Amino acid sequence: MNRRSLAGAAALAATAGLAIHQSKASHVPYRRPRRSHVAVLHCDRYEQTPRVVEDGLQLVRPSIQGKRVLLKPNLVEYSPAAPINTHPMLIAAVIDALCRLGAASVIVAEGPGHIRDTDLLLDESGLGAQLEIFKRAKFVDLNFDSVTRVLPGTGLTQLEEIWIPTTVQSADVVISMPKIKTHHWAGVTLSLKNSFGFLPGSIYGWPKNVLHWQGIDNSIVELAVSVPIHFVIADGIETMEGNGPLHGPMRRLDCLVFADDPVAADATCCRLMGIDPGRVRHLQMASPLGNLDIAKIEQRGESVERLMQRFELLPEFAHLRG
């Protein structure tokens, strides 16, 4: 080994050491509820979502009367061949249900991580047309929203400040609406990973590479602390396995997941995918924020065991298998 290689190895070791130091869970504030509530409801067609959403919301009872609600779908990029985005019909069904439950306002907001032209994405994904039909919720492009400075709360990243869209900061209730997918960097992309879309691309760029360089898992947890998610409604009808979040094959799970705790929601989604949530690094790290432990999750609706499937995983994530 020559001097250059030795210096390189030393630098890499130092970087690894820093990464380990930064990922200590003790930095994450303890916000875990005594019990969490999760409902998994069978749904095999998007046309059924109005009824199933109504049932799901009755089971987890989100407190939204008179509140400004922000829905954060997963809108990444459009491909007619792949189930990449939270389905527009599900989003429309949730808007409708929330309005009937007395929400003061409902905003759909997203800052796509790969696409600057959000209008093009809204058109091609069909979400723009759905919002136009219902006219009950406006869409805010978080990539270009005004921003508020937030001081990071965990020390997991070296970011001295995070700019969060004002629309997100001013919402009373944040509902994350992920698409259930595997993810080639994070293992899975569920409600917590969905929060990457809160960061404005106009400030951080496309993709939001700052988050990758701070460590994807560290950044996921940092954002979970900075922008608390109050409820989750996950699209588990047509999902993605293998090389997600864009290029994996479609897998039908035929369900919707409702929860009042994002960690419990993601843990349940993992179990539905045949993944042990305790082995997903960002979920381990986020465990002070919610319940990973199945004993602390009050399960409603369908049995997870009955709907559970064995998702295809990239070799890099074979160790996640439950």
Added chain:
Amino acid sequence: MTIRSQILQRLTTTSGRGIEDAALSLLALRNSGADPRALLGTQHRSGAWSALPNIEPLSAFHTALALLAIRPFQTTAVRGAVGRAFEWLSELRGLESHWLWQWKFRLFDRQVRFDPLKSGWPWVPDTVSWVAPTALSIAAFRAWRRESTRIAPAIAMLLDRACPKGGWNAGNSVVFGVDLDPHPDFTAMALVALRNGSPGHEVLLRRSLDYLGTRLEGSSSPYSLAWAVMALSAHGHQGVEHLKNRLERSTTAKVDQLPHRVLALVALALEDVPYTFQEPSR
């Protein structure tokens, strides 16, 4: 009143929010008495611009865009700002240009196919190079006729990051063995940067121009259409007029809903000869 005149009137009477709004509006209004002083006033003491005044991270994309926007104005203040901005841009490199990370990308981190020896500009410091900031930085150096040793590797980086079937996305062409798709706006920015041709890459440029000419066939998004018109025009592509007509129609339908940066882009694309981020020689 043409749609372009309506847009110019709106840009004159209202203001946008960030540096992208300000820079593109300044360019769109460059022949209508626009004054660069407001944009110059938002320059960071380092010489850079960021997305919004007085915030960090500083941004190569916005610095390059501001440089392009003040190019038509030859005042003393502009000349002073330009020197500092190019100094900052010249110092900023993608992390992949560091030997340590080159080593990591070559030995361990190989799921994303790219050559770390070919380096351009990152969006913000402490990240790797991406297509949009690299393309606009190249365009800025060219517009100001500044020589730099950074330009050749940045062009090589753009060529390296092109999608296998032509065009560009944010900057990843093949990930986990899968060919990724291009996006219209990033393709257009790269093509503006590569307007002088690239010997040996004629097929890539032709495919990328053809992609841009057809990709937006069914689209009504003024932002992507405007970028496409300017890129096709920079290369003298025959599809310009067709896309220009589409841009005019789709903008008319939604002009009241469009943000400043998009309105300004549309105004630039709808000029008699679409603007291509290159001032004529004086």
